[in-house]
Each structure stands twice: as structure tokens, then as C-alpha cells.
Amino acid sequence: MTGPPAAHSPDTELEHLIEEEEFLEAQPFDLLTVPVIGPLLRWRHSRTFLQVPLFVVSIVMIFEGLLGPTLSPKNLATVLTWVHFRGALVLAILCAGNLFCLSCPFMLARNFMRKWIHPRFTWPRRLRNKWIPIGLFVAVLFCYELFGLWSSPWLTAWVIVGYFAAVLIVDGLFAHATFCKYVCPIGQFNFIASTASPLEVSVRDHEVCDGCRTKDCIRGRRELSSPLVILQRGCELALFQPAKVGNMDCTFCLDCVHACPHDNVGILSRLPGEELMSDPNRSGIGRFSRRNDIAALALVFCFGALMNAFGMVSPIYIVESWLKRTLQFQSQATALGILFAAVIVVEPALLLGLAAWITHAWAGVKNGWLAIAVRYAYALSPLGFAMWLAHYGYHFFTGLYTIIPVTQNAVARIGWPILGDPQWTLVGLPKTVVEPLEFGFLLLGLAGSILVAWRLAQEDSEKHPVRAFVPWGVMCAILFFCCVWLMTQPMDMRATMGAG
Numbered sequence: 334m335t336g337p338p339a340a341h342s343p344d345t346e347l348e349h350l351i352e353e354e355e356f357l358e359a360q361p362f363d364l365l366t367v368p369v370i371g372p373l374l375r376w377r378h379s380r381t382f383l384q385v386p387l388f389v390v391s392i393v394m395i396f397e398g399l400l401g402p403t404l405s406p407k408n409l410a411t412v413l414t415w416v417h418f419r420g421a422l423v424l425a426i427l428c429a430g431n432l433f434c435l436s437c438p439f440m441l442a443r444n445f446m447r448k449w450i451h452p453r454f455t456w457p458r459r460l461r462n463k464w465i466p467i468g469l470f471v472a473v474l475f476c477y478e479l480f481g482l483w484s485s486p487w488l489t490a491w492v493i494v495g496y497f498a499a500v501l502i503v504d505g506l507f508a509h510a511t512f513c514k515y516v517c518p519i520g521q522f523n524f525i526a527s528t529a530s531p532l533e534v535s536v537r538d539h540e541v542c543d544g545c546r547t548k549d550c551i552r553g554r555r556e557l558s559s560p561l562v563i564l565q566r567g568c569e570l571a572l573f574q575p576a577k578v579g580n581m582d583c584t585f586c587l588d589c590v591h592a593c594p595h596d597n598v599g600i601l602s603r604l605p606g607e608e609l610m611s612d613p614n615r616s617g618i619g620r621f622s623r624r625n626d627i628a629a630l631a632l633v634f635c636f637g638a639l640m641n642a643f644g645m646v647s648p649i650y651i652v653e654s655w656l657k658r659t660l661q662f663q664s665q666a667t668a669l670g671i672l673f674a675a676v677i678v679v680e681p682a683l684l685l686g687l688a689a690w691i692t693h694a695w696a697g698v699k700n701g702w703l704a705i706a707v708r709y710a711y712a713l714s715p716l717g718f719a720m721w722l723a724h725y726g727y728h729f730f731t732g733l734y735t736i737i738p739v740t741q742n743a744v745a746r747i748g749w750p751i752l753g754d755p756q757w758t759l760v761g762l763p764k765t766v767v768e769p770l771e772f773g774f775l776l777l778g779l780a781g782s783i784l785v786a787w788r789l790a791q792e793d794s795e796k797h798p799v800r801a802f803v804p805w806g807v808m809c810a811i812l813f814f815c816c817v818w819l820m821t822q823p824m825d826m827r828a829t830m831g832a833g
Contacts, residue, residue, distance in 0.1 A: 362533060362602035365590070374600070377565070381444075391438045391493055391799045396488025397686055397743060399771060408486035409781065410493075412732070412739045416484040421730020422527065423722050430530040430600070431523045434513070434584035437501040443512070446501055452508040456515055463521060463626040467633055470518040474637055478644045479669055509567035513584055520584065525627075525634045527580035528711075529605045529718045529781060534583055534590070534598065535574070541597045542575035550574040550598060565592045573707070576616035579608025581627070588789055608783045609711045610788040614746035621711055628710040635717030639815060640676040642724045646822035684811075686712060688804035696794045696801035708793075709805050712786040714808060719778020720816045723771040727824065733761035753817040771820050779813045 365371040373379055390413070398410030405411035425432040482488050503512040513520050527533075536542050547554075551574070553567035568574070568589050570582050577583070590598045612622050621627060643649055653668045656817035662668075689705040692698050698705055738755035745755070761767075783806055 337777050355447050364535070366599075366601035369531045374587060375590065378602065380435060380586060381441065384438055384441040386439045387436050388438035391497075393743075395490045395493050398486040398488075398493070401486060401743065401746070403486065405484045405486055406735070407739060407742055409739055409743050410486045410489045411483060412735055414489050416728050416732040417736055419725045422523070423718070423725050424729070426526045426530055426718075427524065427722060428531075429528045430532045431580060431583065431585045434520060434523055435586065437584070439496055440513075440586075440650055443504045444498055446505060450505050451576075452504065452506055452511075454507050455509075456511045458506045459719075461515060463515075463624075463630045465793050466516055466518050466521040467626070467630050469470055469516070470521060470630075471673070473518055474641055475669065475673055477641075479609075479666055485537075490715065492514060495543060502818045509571070510584070513683075514570050514582060521630055522634065524581050524583070525630055525714055526718050526721065527583070528609055529715050530601055531605050532578055532600050533580050533603055533608075534585060534587070535601045535603075536579065537597050537599050537601070539575060541595050544746050545597075547594065549592040549594055554592045554594065561696040567592050571617040573616040576614075578615040580749035581608070582617055583616070604771070608786055609714060609785045611632075611792075612708070622708045624702065628707040631710045631714045631717070632685070633677060635713040635720070635812070636677050638724065639812075639819065640673060642720065642824075643672075643676065644818075644827045646819060647821060653716075655796050684808055688808050691800050691804040692793075695804075696790075696797045698801055700793075703792075709786060709789055712789060712809070713812065715781030715785065716775075716778040716816070716828050717814055719774045719776075719781070720819075722778070723816065723820055726774065727767055727771055727820070730767045731761040731764065733757040760797045774818070775813060775816050775820070777807060778816075 363371075365374055373382075376382070392411040394413055397408055401408045401410065422433050433477055439493065462762075480488055499516070500512050503516055504510070549565075549567060551567045551571070553563045554565040566588050569586070570584065572582060572589075574589050574593075585600075590600075610619075612620050614620055615783045618624065618627070649672070652672065653665075656668045656671055657663060660667075660671075661754065685706040686702060688709070689702040692705050693700070693702055700708070737759050738757045741750075741755040742754040744750065744752050784803040786809060787798075787802050790805070794801040
């Protein structure tokens with residue numbers, strides 16, 4: 334005969350409450366649990382819902398760039414692209430993650446095309462790296478300066494058209510998300526920048542994944558009676574969720590969220606830059622320390638930020654004139670090419686080579702100088718992202734309201750002046766408000782790079798971590814002061830009224 338249940342003592346109840354509180358505190362924040370936002374992102378058609386508005390805006394920008402005003406500050410194509418899009422992009426990554434790839438309008442066109450055209454090929458194995466997008470990234474930065482893309486609505490429109498064409502051609506021929514992973518320069522920018530994001534797509538409970546037999550997050554969910562019929566595709570970028578680490582190569586497409594039969598994938602909080610502080614074997618990527626191409630991407634990302642900002646300040650005209658006079662040539666492309674080579678190739682090679690040699694000789698780190706340089710190259714990513722934030726944020730905030738008169742003007746030109754006369758006096762926030770934000774971004778980036786470098790130094794040299802850290806800490810400080818100097822120089826107000 335069973336007696337009445339024993340009463341819980343106050344001490345036992347208190348222990349249960351403490352354990353429950355500790356469990357809840359250990360759970361990271363999950364964006365998918367937020368009211369309104371969570372249900373929206375869980376919706377199977379959420380990505381299409383987010384892509385459609387940006388697709389419409391892209392088409393408007395193409396027509397506006399080709400047929401609208403030739404003066405860039407009055408054209409939607411140039412103002413939206415070079416002032417608002419770039420600023421919104423980096424701010425979104427800072428706050429949440431790779432939201433542009435999530436709502437990418439190019440993928441909407443690609444998915445529509447694949448209803449009728451199915452790719453027949455797989456991307457060549459020797460090209461499954463970041464060297465092509467690195468080259469395209471540098472080419473975009475170079476052409477931006479050489480052809481003054483910010484001042485040409487017509488060229489800006491053709492850049493957008495070219496992007497649509499490239500996506501349709503590459504993903505029309507090659508299966509999976511080939512363009513995103515191995516070609517797209519904007520995507521690579523987003524990938525490396527998202528290493529500083531506070532959120533990542535990740536599994537909630539690894540024990541649930543250990544017991545999963547279908548692996549739908551990578552294989553996709555299929556019709557039981559007909560396995561060839563895919564109800565929900567899995568990750569096209571070959572990122573197996575249980576072994577995925579960080580945001581590199583993740584487009585936030587949320588296919589894994591929709592495919593998981595256990596509802597075990599979320600958008601979880603983490604320490605920004607955390608994925609740079611360790612070197613596990615990552616699904617779809619491998620180890621960072623063995624990926625020279627991704628390390629090169631991190632360096633181009635960082636030093637490209639310096640070059641892009643240098644192209645907009647007054648001293649560049651002095652340097653270009655000196656180069657032409659000294660080397661006796663008149664070609665703008667040649668002068669710009671020399672500057673790009675000096676900042677993006679020679680400067681990082683010298684700085685990293687010297688720092689790696691000192692780390693090897695002084696701290697006794699056993700790896701060769703190239704392996705050391707590759708490992709610590711990732712420590713520069715937070716500072717590089719901070720420079721993009723400071724630079725793009727400057728243009729975004731100082732030109733924040735320019736979208737209003739430009740939109741008024743565009744609507745009035747098509748005979749629908751319901752928004753009133755263009756208010757061309759609207760510009761943006763004053764510099765006295767924006768400049769503290771710039772330096773705040775740079776200080777956060779410096780702190781992030783120093784933290785990553787210190788963590789790597791602790792792993793590499795248990796006996797002399799300070800010695801291993803010092804060369805990289807000094808390099809971060811040098812780059813930080815270069816960033817500060819650049820942001821204190823007079824800068825062209827491109828694509829806005831009064832632009833240079």
C-alpha cells in the first residue's frame with residue numbers, strides 16, 4: 334500500500350529553484366523566441382517575404398540609375414547604394430548578423446529561375462576557396478575609386494544589373510549555393526564581418542542532434558513516399574549544424590531552421606568575435622589556421638577598409654600627384670594600382686611577416702612564420718570591421734535624411750507629386766554627433782582585436798604568452814592610430830549634396 338508522498342523540505346525546494354535559475358541563465362538568448370520576430374522568421378516563406386521588397390527596390394534603382402537624374406546626389410541609385418545600403422549593412426551586422434544575405438534580392442531571382450532551369454554541374458574542386466571572391470572584392474574597391482562609381486548613377490545601375498546576371502549564370506550552371514560561397518564579394522564581406530556579430534545560427538542542444546538519424550538540416554526534408562521530392566532544402570553551403578562553428582559562410586538563410594524536425598536550431602547569442610579565439614574543425618570550412626585563403630580574406634577586409642577610406646580623404650591627391658611626378662606617368666589607373674598594391678599587399682606582408690618572425694623567435698612558438706601569420710591574421714578582423722563601421726557609418730549618419738528629397742524627386746518625376754516638393758536642405762546628423770560614434774566603433778574594434786590576439790597567444794605559448802602577444806598588440810595599436818588619423822581627415826561627402 335503506497336503512502337502519501339513525502340513533503341519537500343524548504344531546503345530541497347530552494348535547491349530546485351536555484352538549479353532552475355542557473356539553467357535559465359545558462360541558456361543563450363534566442364532571436365527566434367522573440368514575439369513577432371521569431372514567428373516571422375520561423376515562417377517557411379519568411380525569406381521570400383523579406384526578399385521581395387529589396388528586389389523591388391533593386392529594380393527601381395536600376396531604372397532610376399539608367400533613366401533618372403545624372404547628378405548623383407539626386408538619384409536614388411547612387412544615394413541608396415553608396416550612402417544608405419552600405420551603412421545599413423554594417424550596422425545590421427553589428428546588431429544582429431548577416432541580415433542582407435538573409436534578404437538578398439539576387440537569390441529571389443535565382444530561386445525563381447531554378448523552377449525551370451536546374452543546374453547540371455558542380456563547382457570545380459580546385460576553385461572551392463576564397464581566392465576568386467577576394468580578387469573580385471579588390472576589383473570592386475579599385476573600380477569604385479577609378480571610375481567614381483558613387484558619382485555615376487548609370488554605372489551604379491549596371492553594377493546591379495551585372496550582379497543579377499552573374500548570379501543567374503553561375504547558379505544556373507552550378508548546383509547548391511555556389512555563387513554565395515565561392516564567388517560573391519558582398520557575401521564574403523558579410524561572412525568575415527559577421528565574425529563580430531552578437532548572434533549566430535546554431536543548435537540549441539547538441540544531445541538532440543546526437544540522437545537525430547535523418548540529418549535534415551544538411552540533407553533537407555523529403556517526402557516519405559517519394560524521397561526524390563524535397564519538401565524543404567537543407568543547408569546549400571554544406572554547413573552541418575552540429576559541427577558548425579560561427580558565422581563564416583553562413584548566409585542566415587534559415588533553411589536549417591525550417592528543415593530541422595526537432596526544432597533544435599535557433600539564432601543564438603554569443604560573444605562577438607568568439608569564433609576567432611579558437612581553432613576547431615568547422616563544418617564546411619575546416620580549421621582557420623589551415624585556410625590561407627580565408628586568412629587572406631581577413632587581411633583584405635582589414636587593409637581594404639584603410640584603402641577605401643584613404644581614397645576619400647584629401648592626402649590621397651597629394652600622394653597620387655607625387656607618384657605621377659616621381660615615376661613620370663599620367664595614368665590614374667597606374668597611380669591607383671600602386672597605392673592599392675602598397676596598402677593591400679605590401680603593407681600587410683611586411684607587418685605580419687615581422688610580427689610572425691618576432692613571435693617565433695622571441696616567444697618560442699614552434700610554427701613557421703607563415704603559419705603564425707595565418708593564425709593571427711584573424712585577430713585583425715574586429716578592427717577592420719570597426720573601420721568599415723566608422724567609415725560607412727559616417728556617410729550613413731551624415732546623409733541619413735537625403736533619401737527623403739531624393740524619393741520626393743523620383744516620385745514627382747513620374748507625375749505623382751504626392752510627397753511634396755523635394756526638401757534638398759535635408760541632409761543628416763551633425764558631425765558633432767557622428768564623430769563620437771566613429772571613435773567609439775574604433776575603440777571597440779581595437780578591444781576586440783587585442784582580446785582575440787591575447788587568446789591566441791595564450792594558446793600558442795604557455796610559458797611566454799605576453800611575448801607572443803606583444804607583436805600583435807603593437808600591430809593592432811598601429812592600425813588603430815592609422816584608422817583614427819584617416820577618420821580625422823577631411824572626407825569627401827560622396828553621393829550627397831555638396832559631394833566632392
